[in-house]
Amino acid sequence: MRTNAIQAPMHGPVTHDVVHRPGRGRGNLPCWLAMPRERDSAAEPLVAVHGILRRADDQATLLGERAAASGRVVVAPLFDERRWPRYQQVVRGKRADLALLALMADLRLAGTVATRRFELVGYSGGAQFAHRFAMLYPHLVSRLTVVSAGWYTFPDAAPFPYGLAPRPGRTGDWGPQLAAGLEQFLRIPITVCVGAEDTERDDNLRGGDAIEAQQGGNRVTRATRWVAALEAAARAHGISPSIELVALPDCGHDFRQCVRRGGLDRIALGEHRAG
Amino acid sequence: MSINTPITAAVLARAKWAFSTRRVPHERACLLDGRLSNAVSGDLVLGRIQSLGSHKRIQLAQGRVSELYLDDLVVLGCGDRYASDQFEGIAEIDPRGADMLAGGGVIGRMRERNARMSAPTRITPLGLLCDADGAVINVADHALAPAPRPDGMTVVGVVGAAMNSGKTTAAAAFAHGLTRAGHEVAALKATGTGAFGDFNAYLDAGVRHVADFTDVGMIATYRQPLARIESGLDTLLADAAARGAEIAVVELADGVFQKETAALLRNLDVRSAFTGFVFAAPDALAAAGGCAALRGMGIEPAILTGMLSRSPLGVREAEEATGVRVITREALCDPAQANALMARMVAAARRPFAAVGGIGLAA
Secondary structure (H helix, E strand, O other), X not given: XXXXXXXXXXXXXXXXXXXXXXXXXXXXXXXXXXXXXXXXXXXXXXXXXXXXXXXXXXXXXXXXXXXXXXXXXXXXXXXXXXXXXXXXXXXXXXXXXXXHHHHHHHHHHOOOOOOOOEEEEEEOHHHHHHHHHHHHOHHHEEEEEEEOXXXXXXXXXXXXXXXXXXXXXXXXXXXXHHHHOHHHHHXXXXXXXXXXXXXXXXXXXXXXXXXXXXXXXXXXXXXHHHHHHHHHHHHHOOOOOOEXXXXXXXXXXXXXXXXXXXXXXXHXXXXXXXX | OOOEEEOOHHHHHHOEEEHHHOOOOHHHOOEEEOOHXXXXXXXXXXXXXXXXOOOOEEEEXXXXXXXXXXXXXXXXXXXXXXXXXXXXXXXXXXXXXXXXXXXXXXXXXXXXEOOOOOOOOEEEEEEEEEOOOOOEOEHHHHOOOOOOOOOOOEEEEEEEOOOOOOHHHHHHHHHHHHHHOOOOEEEEEOOOEOOHHHHHHHHHOOOOXXXXXXXXXXXXXXXXXXXXXXXXXXXXXXXXXXOOOOEEEEEEEEEOOOHHHHHHHHOHHHHOOOOEEEEEOOOHHHXXXXXXXXXXXXXXXXXXXXXXXXXXXXXXXXXXXXXXXXXXXXXXXXXXXXXXXXXXXXXXXXXXXXOOOOOOOOO
């Protein structure tokens, strides 16, 4: 574990350290950790997954200070571009889900985290990862925050990865595997955030007739439709949904903005729900 | 007049104590009762190897195998044996010589054997081990205390067409996949003959807890009363839950036609313990027959697996014949796929007689 950490933005006494943990062995994920100086060992960690710019250090730094106030560890895994070009889709290409499971098992073994369950937040590409991971392993995720995803896996009959049906000609595709855990997934408290001004169609936003018909033309519309789809699916399963959509004021597609202007750190830690 | 003769700790320390006796503290044994014909299932027998036959090694309580030599002293449990590939035998001790019915430590009288098997290893029984009060030591004396079935536990049954159809591989793989997915899993064997092969396979899977019917006082479950086996299952589940397991993967030995396994599966109270069943088969025909047998009992298997799953042609035949998906060991080991299968089994359990369906290998 590297201790010459980047400096967290400090507004008072030092409450935590942001440190880099190298990957251990082949395929093992490195991560950035925000370690509170006074840890609450019973508190679940917050796992924060970066977007395609891969700024895992930003995740740890910008979420770490508020997490430290409640004694919670922030784990920000790094899916580097060379080895994990499609980590957002979790199960396509190399299995990003297995890498995160292995990292969390290692961190438990090392005593860095104490619980099997964790809260999960993902930004942009990380938000894609986060919601698909939570669909596969809903028993591990106690709260989910999905921020500014470019597109989503909907709880509908579209072929995976747009929906939960198998792709044509594929026996035993991943869609039905995600569908199996849907009911438990819908019981997770979910917050979907998007910058109120994140309505531009940039190069990283997946386009095409099919996706735009299903999800809409920009991140705000897609977030809105996904939340509506989840709420409808929850009700269809007889579940009272605990799903909310939060528009982050004065924010575009920028993680730092979402934290500093939009209060994403409070939201990711569930503090906004407590009032 | 005492019918017991003292036996020294030094003699007992030289003896090879079989896996089936592992819960018994050695220091409890200090006398030998020569009334061998009184032996019942579970009694500990001290014997000497008279001739080496089919079993040339013994599975020790320490979890390793030991070569057997003529005149070796061994401690085994008197018991029955049901093994279609090996011996059928009963819990009787002939003072002139008894049969080693299982390498895990079962001594009794062989009644029948598979044509491929040579004669059993013969053992000269020296007596029944007793404690200082002269009471014959039985493995049941050191069993887990009976406990009621726990509420809310997810329990997967693994049954098969016969011995060597892939049940243990499937149980260990599924337990491993669920463990990797972050569940606390127990791997249990509810019926069979005391032996450490399956026990060790479960341990290797990295699960939270492993136990079998020997932990609830049975050397073997063949010819045991159904109520005792059911009570043993409940106790194993309760113990697993007390040790933190949320899910239990429970293997039932032999095939679904085996007497005790069939009785358990037909029993609605026993069945109510299970969330769902996995069926392991060596080939498509066995899969079709097994599915028909299970459906005749009102059980819809969630998936097929076992040796069958290694043959793409066999998989196709079995799926066409049964309408049930075939899943490989590798898929069961995969945390995402194991978790999805578990979720489907839980959902299907809420809809009686509904097929699980729709489960396959992910691309």
